[in-house]
Amino acid sequence: MNTRDLAREMRAARCALTPERRAELVAYVPVEVIDDYPLIGLARIKVEAGLYHPAPDGKAAFVTPVLVDNVSTPE
Numbered sequence: 001m002n003t004r005d006l007a008r009e010m011r012a013a014r015c016a017l018t019p020e021r022r023a024e025l026v027a028y029v030p031v032e033v034i035d036d037y038p039l040i041g042l043a044r045i046k047v048e049a050g051l052y053h054p055a056p057d058g059k060a061a062f063v064t065p066v067l068v069d070n071v072s073t074p075e
Contacts, residue, residue: 006065009054013041013063025062040064 021042025034034040043063046055047062051065 016042
């Protein structure tokens with residue numbers, strides 16, 4: 001997956017964040033963060049081997065990009 005694919009995935013997740021789901025999210029994340037940093041969205045996912053991947057038939061989950069120093073080790 002390249003940068004454009006990730007950006008497209010994040011845009012789709014952000015667009016999927018309906019007002020009802022946003023209201024759920026506000027219970028966990030301050031409104032200012034949601035509004036000022038549009039990096040939280042909603043996507044349908046499946047979890048396999050401890051990692052998630054987009055799946056149209058998966059469960060709905062809030063997603064956000066994460067930056068890691070070394071993808072081979074946990075942060």
